[in-house]
Amino acid sequence: MQIMSLFPEWILSHGAASIVVVPLLLAVITALNPSAKLAWATVLGVTALCVFTALGLLLQVMSYGPIHYNMGGWAPPLGIGYYIDGLNAPLLLLISVVAFLCTLYALPSVIAEVEPKKRGPFYAAFLISLAGLLGMVTTADAFNVFVFLEVSSISTYVLVAMGASRDRRALSSSFNYLIMGSIGATFFVIGIGFLYMQTGTLNMMDMARLLQEIGPGDRVVQLAFAFIVIGLGLKLAMFPLHMWLPGAYAYAPSFFTAFLAATATKAALYLLLRFTFTVFDPSWDYIATAVMILLAGMGIAGMVAASLQAIFQNDIRRVLAYSSVAQVGYMLLGIGMATTLGLTAGYLHMINHAIMKGALFIAVGAFWYRFGITQVSDMRGLGKTMPWTMAGFTIAGISLIGVPGTVGFVSKLILVEAAAENGWWWAIGVIVATSILAIIYVGRMIEKAYFKPVPQINDRPVLRNEAPLAMLIPLWVLALASLVFGIQTEWLTSMAEAAAQVLSAGPNTDVPGGAYVLPKVTGGH
Amino acid sequence: MSAQNQHSPHVILRVVSKILIPLIALFALYVHFHGDYGPGGGFQAGVIFASAIILYALIFGLDEAKRAVPPSWVRICMSLGVLVYGGTGVATWMLGGQFLNFTVFAPESTHASGQHWGIFAVELGVLFAVTGAMVAIFYAFGSRVPELRDEDW
Numbered sequence: 304m305q306i307m308s309l310f311p312e313w314i315l316s317h318g319a320a321s322i323v324v325v326p327l328l329l330a331v332i333t334a335l336n337p338s339a340k341l342a343w344a345t346v347l348g349v350t351a352l353c354v355f356t357a358l359g360l361l362l363q364v365m366s367y368g369p370i371h372y373n374m375g376g377w378a379p380p381l382g383i384g385y386y387i388d389g390l391n392a393p394l395l396l397l398i399s400v401v402a403f404l405c406t407l408y409a410l411p412s413v414i415a416e417v418e419p420k421k422r423g424p425f426y427a428a429f430l431i432s433l434a435g436l437l438g439m440v441t442t443a444d445a446f447n448v449f450v451f452l453e454v455s456s457i458s459t460y461v462l463v464a465m466g467a468s469r470d471r472r473a474l475s476s477s478f479n480y481l482i483m484g485s486i487g488a489t490f491f492v493i494g495i496g497f498l499y500m501q502t503g504t505l506n507m508m509d510m511a512r513l514l515q516e517i518g519p520g521d522r523v524v525q526l527a528f529a530f531i532v533i534g535l536g537l538k539l540a541m542f543p544l545h546m547w548l549p550g551a552y553a554y555a556p557s558f559f560t561a562f563l564a565a566t567a568t569k570a571a572l573y574l575l576l577r578f579t580f581t582v583f584d585p586s587w588d589y590i591a592t593a594v595m596i597l598l599a600g601m602g603i604a605g606m607v608a609a610s611l612q613a614i615f616q617n618d619i620r621r622v623l624a625y626s627s628v629a630q631v632g633y634m635l636l637g638i639g640m641a642t643t644l645g646l647t648a649g650y651l652h653m654i655n656h657a658i659m660k661g662a663l664f665i666a667v668g669a670f671w672y673r674f675g676i677t678q679v680s681d682m683r684g685l686g687k688t689m690p691w692t693m694a695g696f697t698i699a700g701i702s703l704i705g706v707p708g709t710v711g712f713v714s715k716l717i718l719v720e721a722a723a724e725n726g727w728w729w730a731i732g733v734i735v736a737t738s739i740l741a742i743i744y745v746g747r748m749i750e751k752a753y754f755k756p757v758p759q760i761n762d763r764p765v766l767r768n769e770a771p772l773a774m775l776i777p778l779w780v781l782a783l784a785s786l787v788f789g790i791q792t793e794w795l796t797s798m799a800e801a802a803a804q805v806l807s808a809g810p811n812t813d814v815p816g817g818a819y820v821l822p823k824v825t826g827g828h
Numbered sequence: 829m830s831a832q833n834q835h836s837p838h839v840i841l842r843v844v845s846k847i848l849i850p851l852i853a854l855f856a857l858y859v860h861f862h863g864d865y866g867p868g869g870g871f872q873a874g875v876i877f878a879s880a881i882i883l884y885a886l887i888f889g890l891d892e893a894k895r896a897v898p899p900s901w902v903r904i905c906m907s908l909g910v911l912v913y914g915g916t917g918v919a920t921w922m923l924g925g926q927f928l929n930f931t932v933f934a935p936e937s938t939h940a941s942g943q944h945w946g947i948f949a950v951e952l953g954v955l956f957a958v959t960g961a962m963v964a965i966f967y968a969f970g971s972r973v974p975e976l977r978d979e980d981w
Binding site for chain 1: 904927930
């Protein structure tokens, strides 16, 4: 393939490790770096390199199939293997691109929101969080997943708490998130522990192979599945477990909210997909039931309840945060159908939601940056005072509703098709109803911005004060992406289909290092 | 030591810990380097080394400890540890192997001395990082201003 020659061979063969290692090591150097400007430049360079690497890896996966990388040269199942296929390669690119765009936006936003002394460490924590998310997505070792989950979570708690110089409520939100997140991570690692107890391996493919030998009747494996689903459910804000999310999104520094909203829950959702469909066997009774009743059921409940809650919020970021919980519901509904089309819809909505929510939170940060606006009622006249920012916000907003010609429509349409294919007509009704709720909560903001007069200060209307270019560029890249991919649907949809193919293929038992013999248990069991 | 200190009730503690602290630090290095042949290694050694500094802080006070081991050093120590660990991996990349594939340090060796050197470097990084992190945690908790002073009770 011609385009592959653009990438150095080293990146193609070692990219699976370097995309995680480079941000992690440069985070440490950034932590020692006293200059915030230089720290920002480092982050920009690192994220640009991550985008380049992720693109190379994605193209490589699309042309030559899955990539195996053995850490330290030790082949799995003994060593830690990194594994990239059609399911996680697009997510790597998504996380890297969002991180790059958010970094552009960070320059003005961090200066406005974070104390000067803390800016260097702030960027360092951001790089650690990025490395953690990329590591969670890349690794094929179940315990390594937990390590990266904690790496990204702990740095996220710190970053959320750094919003305290703007609003003290960031501290209690961060603490809340810390407690809930730690419970989630604990449940996850308990599940991994049970799986290790039954299989004696931590490599996901080897685990899948041994679970096939153990079969669906094993109680410990059933328990492990329950712990993993609940643990990851907390991390991905599955409906009744989402209580940490609105506070964390609303009070974190606005740069980090944009990054968090677009990536963190997506990485956890990826893990849920990876474990449910390729480590466990979705054809087993209890897993099929859990997927259909729990994931789809909670998805539906979340769509309705969180959309309703979004309508009654007055803080813009809380509106968008509750909307995020609702959008996770759409993804879970698609996954809960467990058909190739449903999985395509869920995966596509995951990518699309990252694009839309990234743009929306960037715009909200810009409103605060110029006018200190955080409440929906204060958005009066923003269409005149910040026309370009508001236009970007509007495009992403109508995409969130699912207006034809935007990405939000594409994934909702596939979701409706998938529901029709399954004969879940009631689900179509819920999708339409919650889209109407989305019209209300998005429309409320757009109506304030365009149809209410510009507020008066000292009998004079507020002057036009557009956001700086460093905020407008990432906003418009994402807003245009949601238009372009809404019309040119082929590219994203084919990627989502490839991911759904990986998931529909069932447990992935392709251990690169060869099969590992289950140690014989002697004596009492 | 001033005349006042000699009569303080802590004089035995001070004298004994002054003798013990260098020994604890030495024992940490023993645990670290003996990790090649027996139980031990960077993590345990790091905790023991940090405990020497923490003992100093407990006996002589936090301010005194911060004068001996400034918090900025602690931060550098932590970061250096990660850099030594990761830098070993970067070195294996430079030599053409996978990340942290220590065999490339001595590919001809018949008794895996590449692995030996690699582990040695990595464990040194762990020693720095753990020592730094332990002391940093102690400083962070120790430096907290109590919401209520002891006299106010």
